Amino acid sequence: MLWVIRIILQEGLVMMENNAGISKKPVVKVHVILLVAGILVLSAVLAILVAYQAGLIYGDFSELARVNGEPVYVKEYKMKLLSNTTEVINYFSQSYAVETKENFRTDSYSGEAPVEMARKKALDDIVEVKVQQILAKEKGIIESTDYREFLKELENENRQRKDALKSNKVVYGPDNYGEIEYFNYSFDNMVSKLKEKLKENELSIPEEKLESMYNLLKDTRFKLPDDIKIQVISIGFTDEKGIINDDLKSKARVKIEEAKKRIDNGEPFEEVALDYNPKSGVLEYVFTKEKQMAKDISHPELLDEALKLKPGQVSEIIERSTDFVLILCKEKKSTGYLPYKDARKQLLDELIEKDYQEYIDKLVEQADVKINEKLYRRINVN
Numbered sequence: 229m230l231w232v233i234r235i236i237l238q239e240g241l242v243m244m245e246n247n248a249g250i251s252k253k254p255v256v257k258v259h260v261i262l263l264v265a266g267i268l269v270l271s272a273v274l275a276i277l278v279a280y281q282a283g284l285i286y287g288d289f290s291e292l293a294r295v296n297g298e299p300v301y302v303k304e305y306k307m308k309l310l311s312n313t314t315e316v317i318n319y320f321s322q323s324y325a326v327e328t329k330e331n332f333r334t335d336s337y338s339g340e341a342p343v344e345m346a347r348k349k350a351l352d353d354i355v356e357v358k359v360q361q362i363l364a365k366e367k368g369i370i371e372s373t374d375y376r377e378f379l380k381e382l383e384n385e386n387r388q389r390k391d392a393l394k395s396n397k398v399v400y401g402p403d404n405y406g407e408i409e410y411f412n413y414s415f416d417n418m419v420s421k422l423k424e425k426l427k428e429n430e431l432s433i434p435e436e437k438l439e440s441m442y443n444l445l446k447d448t449r450f451k452l453p454d455d456i457k458i459q460v461i462s463i464g465f466t467d468e469k470g471i472i473n474d475d476l477k478s479k480a481r482v483k484i485e486e487a488k489k490r491i492d493n494g495e496p497f498e499e500v501a502l503d504y505n506p507k508s509g510v511l512e513y514v515f516t517k518e519k520q521m522a523k524d525i526s527h528p529e530l531l532d533e534a535l536k537l538k539p540g541q542v543s544e545i546i547e548r549s550t551d552f553v554l555i556l557c558k559e560k561k562s563t564g565y566l567p568y569k570d571a572r573k574q575l576l577d578e579l580i581e582k583d584y585q586e587y588i589d590k591l592v593e594q595a596d597v598k599i600n601e602k603l604y605r606r607i608n609v610n
Contacts, residue, residue, distance in 0.1 A: 289376065292607070293351070293599045295358040302607065304375040308357070309350040309609060311408055316346045343609045351604070357415065359591045364418050367425045382410045423584055431583050438575050442568050445575075450566040453520040457558040458534050460511040461487055461501045464551040472550065484545050484552035491542055497556040517563045530555055 288303035320326060324337045335342055361373040371377075385405060392399050402409070423431070442450065463484045465477035483504060490500050501510045515531050525531060530553070533543045537557035546553040 290603060291600060292603055293355075293597060295355055296362055296596050298358055298362055298373045299375075300354055300358060301375050302603070304378075305350060305354055305607065307408055307411060308354045309346060309607065312349045312353065313346055313609060316342055316349065319345070346609050347604070347607070351599070355595060355597055356588065356592050359595055360415075360419060360422065360588060363591065364422045367422060369421045369425065370418055378411065378414070379407075381414070382407060385410065423580055426584065426587070427580060430587060431580055433576060433579050433583070438572055438579070439568065441575050441579070442571055446565055450571050452563040452566060453515075453517040454560040454562055455517060456515045456531070456534050456560050458513050458515075458530065459497055459501060459556045459558055460513065460530065461497075461504050461554040462508075462511060462551045463487070463504055463553075466550050470550075480552050484554065488542075488545055488554055491554070497542060512558070 289301045291299045292302050292305045293300040320335075320337060320340070320342050326335075326337065358373060361370065364370045365373055382405060389399050389403060389405075393403060401413075405413070427433075461484070463480045465472060465480040467473050467476065487500050487504050491497055498510050505511065513527060513530060515525075515534065519525060520531065529546065529548060533546060533555055534557055537543060537555070539557050539559050541557050543553075543555045546555070
């Protein structure tokens with residue numbers, strides 16, 4: 229750049245010398261003005277280039293870093309920075325009981341600065357993202373890792389949604405995707421496809437390993453609910469209209485405490501139940517495994533208590549909305565285990581998730597990451 233300025237100065241001097249012999253002062257004046265203007269323009273360009281190189285000025289698509297040769301732009305880094313800021317604020321709020329948002333750039337707590345943590349987390353996250361994108365590109369799942377291509381996809385997706393809505397067509401999901409929202413959606417889809425692809429080779433899991441894991445976790449993870457039978461003593465405290473009465477409730481509490489004391493002293497549960505439930509007799513409920521695995525369970529509070537009891541044990545007094553209850557666990561019958569063929573997918577998904585994260589962590593550790601430190605330090609945290 230300096231040699232260009234020197235040439236312009238030399239040319240200008242030559243022009244001035246040539247014009248001096250002709251003695252046309254207005255022409256000389258014009259040449260001087262042009263010369264000075266050229267120098268000023270070039271100086272401005274030079275200053276901008278120097279500032280750009282130093283990270284003093286930057287744009288959305290200035291390169292903040294390169295991961296294995298693939299660019300990371302300011303805009304995609306800021307996207308992650310914005311995503312993580314709330315998480316970082318919550319961390320400092322919970323860890324130090326302070327609200328850090330107003331002084332995010334200046335505060336520091338026990339040597340931890342919110343702004344530095346947010347920057348580092350965003351950088352770590354974007355490197356992990358880029359490593360997965362590069363891998364997905366190598367596996368033929370995506371065509372490009374360039375954030376500018378993603379933004380084109382986002383623009384196209386929103387245009388299609390807008391056109392569909394105008395044509396009264398059904399649109400699933402939001403009418404218009406935001407940048408972060410669409411990135412997370414498309415990235416999650418990419419990762420799902422990547423895991424499926426890696427199952428074929430890098431993350432292939434032998435059947436013996438799955439069977440071994442099933443047998444190891446069989447009793448704690450895959451035991452089906454026991455069929456449970458219980459007997460119940462129920463003493464209500466509502467009047468004939470179903471309205472709760474404080475006096476009835478007080479009397480009901482006295483009765484249920486008496487019943488509990490008699491049972492604790494050794495009287496058979498059924499005999500006590502007949503004394504306090506003379507009309508209904510001994511109430512019995514059976515919770516089969518099918519009922520327990522259903523979405524809607526009748527008397528869930530009784531089941532919760534029954535699960536804690538062994539056969540022959542009696543619960544403590546349970547207060548429900550309209551009565552006091554005692555339950556006896558009459559019997560529990562084992563229903564076996566979830567078959568291996570049904571448990572296999574769950575185990576496979578868990579192992580793939582674990583192995584996938586370890587695989588990506590290793591790729592991140594091995595990644596060639598080059599950071600524009602000056603630009604990195606100048607990115608604002610909002």
